Every structure is written in structure tokens, then in C-alpha cells.
Amino acid sequence: MHEWRRRRAAKRVEPGTGRELKPFRWWQPFSRSLYSLVLGRDDGHQAVYVVDVPHRRRFWANDGKGTADLYLDGRHQAAAKLPAVFPVPGGTIEVAESPFGLKRCHYVTAAGDERPLVPEHTSAEGRRAHLARRHPALSRAISVTSVVLLLISVLLLIPQLIEVAFKLPPVAARFGAFVSPVSLPAWLNSLLGIGAVLASVERALRLRHNPFLDTIG
Secondary structure, eight states, X not given: OHHHHHHHHHHTOEEOOOOBOOOOOTTOTTTEEEEEEEEEOTTSOEEEEEEEEETTHHHHSTTSOOEEEEEETTEEEEEEESSEEEEETTEEEEEEEETTEEEEEEEEETTSOEEEOEEOTTSXXXXXXXXXXXXXXXXHHHHHHHHHHHHHHHHHHHHHHHHHHHTSXXXXXXXXXXXXXXXXXXXXXXXXXXXXXXXXXXXXXXTOOOTTHHHHO
């Protein structure tokens, strides 16, 4: 299934226009993701690939899916809807989005090895990576806090969803009523919801994604 999805994504790639890559601006930290990859050429020189994802595009798309642009040495090389698979020398660049940013922007070799691309240093992703390098202990604490917030959110949300489901007439007629053991005030539910969103954003900045935590949470 994964290989079928990769082949399908690769077919959606469209040729580029050759336009120049626009520089990253200070007001774009959460509206644009910019990642780069340096690969060696046969002539001994280096090729710089840049993946540009303007997140605003998904809000204007009819299907709710964003797009990614691939640049080679500063010129537009290709474009594709997300999730995208761009063929490059020695493998592919795989890009996928989550509700809170990107969950994948990796270079995958023909042998199956993979590594994440390097974020633009002035972007939100780049600043988060810089924090991890300069203050690893603080970075780990933030990462753990994000997971804890999402776990709390999920554990509190599940019984409330079950209670709503049991209020449906066919379900109630067959199984009876169910009252959630969790009953939180509206202000606390709102606070936990905000915390879960911030935690998911923080994880997206590190290209971390769990289908259970980062979707339900």
C-alpha cells in the first residue's frame, strides 16, 4: 500500500516554470515551510534542492490539500499536490502535511535509507531545530510536555465521544445510556484544547507525527 501511494504521488508531479525562489520573509514563520537538501553531482559540484510549502494554499483548495514546489539551485523544478514524491538523483523527496504543518519532508534513497531535509534557519522549524542543538535538555522537556498534553487530551476526549455516540437513538436503544466519568468545565476543556493544538504544532515543527495523537489530539 505504501509503495502504491508513492507511485501515485509521483505521477502527480508537474514540471516547473523556472521561476526564481522567493526569499523567506520574517512574517512567514507559520505560513510557509522551507526545507533544503544538498546532493553531489557527477561533475563534483553540489546541487541544492529546496522544498517550498505555502500552507495558505490548502485553505483555498477545493479538496483542502496543499501543494509543494521543488526548486533546484534556486529555480522552480517541479510542483505537486500533497502528499508529494519528487524524483531526485539517488532517490526521492517525500513531502506530506498534517493538520498542523508538515509531518514528513524526507530524502529517501533507492536503498530505503531516509533522512529529513534541513529547515530554513529563520523559519519556525529552523528555530526549533536551533533550540534543540543549543539547549538539548530544554528541547527534550518541551517534547515530553507536548506528548503529555496530547495524551491527556485524547484520554479525556474518548469517554466524551462515547457518551455522544450513546445518545444516538439506535445505539441507546440497543446498549442503553452511557455517562462519561469525565465532566470538565468549559474553560478547562478550552484550555486543554489550546494546549493540544500548541503541542501538535510543536511536533509538526520537528516533523513528528503519530496518527493517533496528532489527529485525534
